Amino acid sequence: MRAATLARMLFNSYEFIFLFLPIVLAVYWGLATRQRNWRLLWLTLASYYFYAFWNYQFLALIIASTLIDYWVGPKIYAAQNKRARQLWLSVSLLSNLGGLAFFKYYNFTAAQLNGFGAIFGLAHLAPVLNVALPIGISFTAFESLSYTIDLYRGQVKPARDFLALACFVSVFPRMIAGPIIRYAPFAPQLERDPRTRPHADDAMTGIYFFVVGLAKKVLVADIIAGYINPLLAGNAYLQLGLIGSWGVMLGYTFQLYFDFSGYSDMAVGLGKMLGLDLPRNFNSPYQAVSIIDFWRRWHMTLSSWLRDYLYIPLGGSRRGEFATLRNLMLTMALGGLWHGANWTFLIWGVYHGVWLVLNHQTAKLHLETTRLKFVLHPALTRATTFILVVFGWTLFRSETISMAWYLWRAMLGLHGVDWGALRALGYGFWAMLAIGFALSMFAPDTWDFKITPRARYAVALGLLGAVCVLMLGQRSPFLYFQF
Amino acid sequence: MRFIIVFLATAILLLGATAAVNYFVNPYAIYPPRWFMPASANDLERALRELEAPEARPVLVTLGSSRSSRLRPQDLECYTGLTNINAAYAGATPEGYFALVAYLVEHKTPPKMLIVGVDIEAFQIAAKFGDKVTNVPRLKRYLEDTNVLQEQWQDGTNLVSWAQLSDALRVLARAQNINLNPTAPLDRAWNKMVNALAPKQNANNAVRIPKAQRPAKQVDNRAEITPALVIQHYQSRFSGYTSLSTEQQTYFEDLLKLARARNIKVKLFITTLHPDLIKVLDKQGFYPKRYADVRAWLAKLQPTYGFDFYDFATPDKFGGNTQDFFNLSHIDEINSARAIRAMFPDAARAAQCAPQP
Numbered sequence: 001m002r003a004a005t006l007a008r009m010l011f012n013s014y015e016f017i018f019l020f021l022p023i024v025l026a027v028y029w030g031l032a033t034r035q036r037n038w039r040l041l042w043l044t045l046a047s048y049y050f051y052a053f054w055n056y057q058f059l060a061l062i063i064a065s066t067l068i069d070y071w072v073g074p075k076i077y078a079a080q081n082k083r084a085r086q087l088w089l090s091v092s093l094l095s096n097l098g099g100l101a102f103f104k105y106y107n108f109t110a111a112q113l114n115g116f117g118a119i120f121g122l123a124h125l126a127p128v129l130n131v132a133l134p135i136g137i138s139f140t141a142f143e144s145l146s147y148t149i150d151l152y153r154g155q156v157k158p159a160r161d162f163l164a165l166a167c168f169v170s171v172f173p174r175m176i177a178g179p180i181i182r183y184a185p186f187a188p189q190l191e192r193d194p195r196t197r198p199h200a201d202d203a204m205t206g207i208y209f210f211v212v213g214l215a216k217k218v219l220v221a222d223i224i225a226g227y228i229n230p231l232l233a234g235n236a237y238l239q240l241g242l243i244g245s246w247g248v249m250l251g252y253t254f255q256l257y258f259d260f261s262g263y264s265d266m267a268v269g270l271g272k273m274l275g276l277d278l279p280r281n282f283n284s285p286y287q288a289v290s291i292i293d294f295w296r297r298w299h300m301t302l303s304s305w306l307r308d309y310l311y312i313p314l315g316g317s318r319r320g321e322f323a324t325l326r327n328l329m330l331t332m333a334l335g336g337l338w339h340g341a342n343w344t345f346l347i348w349g350v351y352h353g354v355w356l357v358l359n360h361q362t363a364k365l366h367l368e369t370t371r372l373k374f375v376l377h378p379a380l381t382r383a384t385t386f387i388l389v390v391f392g393w394t395l396f397r398s399e400t401i402s403m404a405w406y407l408w409r410a411m412l413g414l415h416g417v418d419w420g421a422l423r424a425l426g427y428g429f430w431a432m433l434a435i436g437f438a439l440s441m442f443a444p445d446t447w448d449f450k451i452t453p454r455a456r457y458a459v460a461l462g463l464l465g466a467v468c469v470l471m472l473g474q475r476s477p478f479l480y481f482q483f
Numbered sequence: 484m485r486f487i488i489v490f491l492a493t494a495i496l497l498l499g500a501t502a503a504v505n506y507f508v509n510p511y512a513i514y515p516p517r518w519f520m521p522a523s524a525n526d527l528e529r530a531l532r533e534l535e536a537p538e539a540r541p542v543l544v545t546l547g548s549s550r551s552s553r554l555r556p557q558d559l560e561c562y563t564g565l566t567n568i569n570a571a572y573a574g575a576t577p578e579g580y581f582a583l584v585a586y587l588v589e590h591k592t593p594p595k596m597l598i599v600g601v602d603i604e605a606f607q608i609a610a611k612f613g614d615k616v617t618n619v620p621r622l623k624r625y626l627e628d629t630n631v632l633q634e635q636w637q638d639g640t641n642l643v644s645w646a647q648l649s650d651a652l653r654v655l656a657r658a659q660n661i662n663l664n665p666t667a668p669l670d671r672a673w674n675k676m677v678n679a680l681a682p683k684q685n686a687n688n689a690v691r692i693p694k695a696q697r698p699a700k701q702v703d704n705r706a707e708i709t710p711a712l713v714i715q716h717y718q719s720r721f722s723g724y725t726s727l728s729t730e731q732q733t734y735f736e737d738l739l740k741l742a743r744a745r746n747i748k749v750k751l752f753i754t755t756l757h758p759d760l761i762k763v764l765d766k767q768g769f770y771p772k773r774y775a776d777v778r779a780w781l782a783k784l785q786p787t788y789g790f791d792f793y794d795f796a797t798p799d800k801f802g803g804n805t806q807d808f809f810n811l812s813h814i815d816e817i818n819s820a821r822a823i824r825a826m827f828p829d830a831a832r833a834a835q836c837a838p839q840p
Contacts, residue, residue, distance in 0.1 A: 014640040204486045453486040462493025469498060470645040 009053035011210075011266045012217055014472055020050065024172075025273055029199075040163040040190060043274070047172035051136070054176070058134035061099060066162075066169045068095040069144050073158040073165070076151045085152050092148035096141040103133050108341030136176040138338055140169055142305055147183040149309055156184045164190055173270035177263055179281040180301040189276050199275075200453070206272030208451040211465040213265030218471045220436060221259035224251045227429040237403060237410075241418030245410035247425050247433070252397050253390050254436030257286065260299070265446045280447055286389070286440040289381040291355040292363075294389060306335050325360070329353040339396070344404055348395040355388055382441075502642040510650035511620045513638050519654045527579055527615045530570040531622065534587060541568040541591075546583060547600025548575040550754040550812065553819040554598065561836035562827040565596060572615070576605045577735035579615060582622035584741055596748040598826070599738075601781070603753065603774050603796075604720045606727040606735075626734075713811040714763050717756075721769040727776050739788040749790035750826055751781060755798055755818070760811040793826055801825035 009016055024046045031038045052059050072088045079085040110126035117125040147168070150156040159165035168186055228251040230236060231244070240248060264281035271278035281301050288294035295303050311331040317324040329350065336349015368376055375381075391408065398404035409415055422430075451457055506514050512521040512532070521528055533539060543565035545554050551571040559567040570583055580599060587593060617623050620641070624634050641647050742749045753774075756764075764770035774796060785792050795801045798808075802825060803818040814822070824836070 014636075014643075018640075200484050200487070207487065207490055455485070455489050458486045458489035459493045462490045463497060465490070466494040466497035466501075469494070469643055470501060470648065472640075473644040473646045 009050050011263065011270070012214060012468075012472055014469075017469065017472075020046075021270070021273075028274060036191065036193075037163060040167045043172075044163060044166045044170055047167070047170040047175060050172040051170065051175055054135045055132070058137075061134055061137075062140060062170060063166075065095050065099060065140070065144060066166050068092065069148055069169075070159060070162050070165045073148060073151055076148060077154075077158045089148055089152045092145065096144050096148075099134075100137055100141045103131060103137055105337075105341045107131070139178050139180055140175065142180050142302075142309075143182070144169055146180075146305065146309065150182070150184055156187070159183075159187065160191070171271075171274075171276070173267040173274070173276075174278055177260070177267075178299075178301055179264055179267060179279050180305050181278060185279075186276075192275075202272045202275055204453055205451060206269045207461060207465075208457075209265045209269030209272060209446060211269075211461045211468065212446050213262040213267075213269060214468045215464050216258040216262030216265065218468050220432070220439070221255045221257075221262060222471075224255045224258075224429075224432050224436060227425060227432070228252055228255065232397065237407060239418075240407070240410050241416040241421065242410060242413040244418045244421035244425070245407050245415075247421060247429065249390055249394050249397075249407065249411065250433055250437075251429065253286075253393050254433065254440060256393060256396075257282075257440055258436065261446070282445065283447070284440065284445045286386055287382060288385050288389075289378055290385055291352065291359045291388060294385055295352070295356070302335065302338075306331050310334060325357045328356050328360070332356060342399075343401055344395050344398050347401065347404075348392055351392050351395060498643045501648050504651050505642045505644075505647045508651035508654050510647060510654045511641070513620045513641065519658055521654070526572040527575075527583075527622070528619050530572045531583065531586065531619060533568055534570055534583065535590065539568060539591070541566055541587075541594050543567040543596045543598065544584070544587070544594045545569040545571055545598045545600070546575070546580045547571040547598075547754065548602050548605065549573040550602060550756075550814070551575075551598075551600030553809065553814060553816050554600070554823060555816055555819065558816075558820045558823050558836060559598070561832060562823055563596070564832065571600065574615065575602070576616075577731045577738060578626055579622070581734045581738040581741070582616050582619075582625040584738055584747075585625040586622055588741065588745055593745045594747060596750070597742060599749060599751045600754045601751055601777065603770065603777050604717075604724065606731045606773070606777060607720065607724045710759070710811050714760060717760060717764060717812060718767055721764055721767060721773070724769040724773055727773065727780065732780070736784065739784065739790065742790075743788055749788070750793070751790050752793040752795045752822065752826065753777065753781075755795050755801075755803070755814050755822070757808050757811040758797055758805060761797065791826070793822075795822050795825070 009020060011017075024042075027042055028039065028046075031042050048059055048063075051062065069092050072091045076085050076088040076092070079088055107128050110128050113126045114123050114128070117123055147156070147159075147165070151158060159168070164187060167190055168181070168183055171181075174181060228248045231240065231248050232252070237245075237248070261282040268278045268280075279301050281299060283297040283300065285294055285298035288297050311327055314327040314330060315323050316327060330353075332353030333346060333349040336345045336347070336352070339345045339348075367373055391411070394407045394411070395404045398407060406415070507516050508519055509516050510519070510521055512528075521532075534541065534544070543559060543563055545551055545556075545559065545567060547554075548571060552569060552573075554569060554571070556567040556569055559565070559569075572579065584594075584597065616626060620638075624637075627633075739749065741747075761770065778794060781792055784790075793801070795803075798804055798814065798818055798821075801818075801822045803814065803821045807815050807818040807821075809815045820836070
């Protein structure tokens with residue numbers, strides 16, 4: 001293992017917490033008393049540096065895409081007719097979606113083509129390239145697109161200068177895995193003089209979100225991951241029966257939630273520390289009482305992006321029932337594919353699309369007025385939704401369709417009942433599952449707890465933060481970084 | 484503002500207390516205070532501590548796995564007249580040899596001579612034998628492309644790590660004779676290693692005692708090392724060994740480069756296995772091919788680095804016999820002395836050294 005220490009700037013790393021963040025905050029707030037340009041320049045450079053820690057070569061891609069959007073933005077806005085606006089918008093679409101398509105989907109498409117060609121003896125129709133996926137590209141591409149599409153719609157004005165746009169695209173708290181921000185609500189925050197804000201309140205809220213997010217990640221998600229990852233690696237899942245598969249998939253369900261919502265909380269907290277308000281991304285999703293409700297609570301910024309920039313442009317619910325359901329399915333399928341170039345993600349999107357369609361249809365039956373109204377009892381709807389979501393995560397986590405199929409069958413008891421798994425997984429694992437279940441089902445969401453400047457909260461957060469720091473020894477990237 | 488001050492004070496207090504415990508207990512031996520034995524039961528740690536002891540001034544250092552551990556310092560000193568420390572440790576791999584010598588070069592006077600026992604399976608992927616070097620932070624740094632600043636940063640962040648704190652508490656408990664977890668793998672490994680390296684008393688008998696006839700509560704685990712167990716263990720070691728690890732080869736070559744740069748004379752020998760064990764391994768198929776690979780590769784390196792090379796793969800190659808074995812995979816002190824004689828045939832003092840011809 002002759003390699004430099006993993007030089008990646010994770011929020012849950014000593015480098016970030018003890019070096020990067022204090023320096024960035026100190027200089028940022030030092031510059032805040034000076035000019036706006038210095039402040040934005042510092043924030044942009046710090047964000048580029050943060051990104052370069054992951055892969056400095058792809059930084060050029062981010063800058064190039066920002067330059068293109070900065071160039072076409074005023075042209076889209078100033079174009080006199082729709083055709084010209086469309087033309088300039090297509091440049092931005094090509095630049096942002098082209099990068100995404102090439103880096104994320106090219107190899108997948110080539111592999112499918114070659115697989116199909118192999119039937120006719122043409123296994124090398126398209127070359128498979130050795131390209132890495134630029135981290136965060138799915139998020140930055142969507143954010144950049146929201147800027148140019150909103151310009152096209154006349155909903156925003158072009159960025160005041162390159163710094164404003166570069167800062168919007170790159171601002172480090174959400175650069176790698178969201179929350180997905182929009183230019184319209186974010187740009188004015190960059191122009192706002194931070195001195196006009198109550199710093200102490202922001203700092204307190206920022207600390208609260210950051211520490212709670214860090215705790216979700218290192219004290220829940222990472223500990224659960226330690227139990228389940230070995231059982232999902234390679235072919236190890238083939239030994240799972242009814243109990244093992246449910247244990248592992250419930251573990252993954254909680255791991256994913258605490259990992260991703262932990263990251264989102266940390267991003268919001270960091271934004272607060274910089275005097276920026278980032279949007280909410282989660283609202284206790286496992287407390288949802290229907291699949292429709294689930295998608296209003298899970299990865300909320302992606303859901304709203306897909307709604308505003310895909311579902312509604314496709315026609316939304318304005319063109320009849322069939323078109324509505326078709327648009328819903330299409331949006332969910334593409335939303336699934338957004339997560340990764342794999343059939344499992346596409347099927348996961350379709351799976352949720354099917355449940356959404358059914359959910360919309362059953363809502364029209366108005367069961368609450370019939371004798372079947374008992375099925376709408378919140379405990380029952382919540383449990384049903386949760387189970388459907390867990391089955392969905394099986395697709396999401398599986399590397400292949402056959403793996404998902406095996407796990408589904410195991411969860412239905414078709415691979416036997418592995419009583420031994422109760423002990424093999426360990427008491428610690430079941431205890432962590434119970435903690436994950438209790439926290440996600442009954443505890444208030446980070447956003448719903450109103451922190452106040454009391455000493456006992458400060459002490460509690462100080463202790464929690466210190467315990468989290470002690471647990472940072474193992475570097476563990478966030479799950480959504482892969483998307 | 485009060486909120487932030489209280490938050491920071493609480494966090495700093497807890498982290499500061501942790502750092503203080505970790506620094507003074509120093510369970511990984513990476514900070515100046517050395518009041519306690521390190522937590523690691525890794526025998527590489529033991530070898531390193533022997534080398535870094537203030538009184539240690541080794542001019543000749545023996546490197547290798549447990550198969551080289553019976554090259555007794557008194558025998559080597561007799562033949563060479565050079566102060567010797569045997570730094571062999573169980574399951575050694577080239578990354579370990581390299582890290583030990585790099586440490587010596589940096590912290591002590593570099594030795595004048597190295598004797599390196601090369602196991603054929605040492606070029607199997609390191610993970611197969613457990614990553615001992617990565618468990619010894621003082622050595623781990625030589626395997627990473629880190630600079631001094633990064634090393635200091637790692638040492639500093641280690642101060643506030645739960646992993647180190649839990650080991651520090653174990654060290655403290657051990658110092659107070661409190662056995663926190665008597666069945667901890669580290670403790671078992673430590674006991675096993677100490678027993679395995681214990682001076683030979685009646686090795687031949689020990690090997691042949693059937694497991695069922697072992698006296699109850701026997702502590703010495705040499706009796707457990709039955710031929711069947713050794714065969715099983717070595718078949719597993721060689722299983723799937725389809726090629727030499729380029730990573731381990733690189734470390735080995737780095738060791739040779741370092742030795743050349745520091746004018747350290749190197750004597751390499753391929754370590755010995757009992758012919759009965761080789762026969763079994765031959766049937767498995769991996770050993771003969773990798774043996775040929777290692778031989779050919781070392782022969783290719785020899786002109787470049789100018790080391791002395793001895794193939795002691797079987798006892799007949801150094802005038803040894805098949806009786807003087809600790810078990811099927813380890814020669815004993817008598818055969819070891821014969822191997823030493825074969826490496827220093829012209830030593831002026833050879834006549835006074837064991838074994839007598």
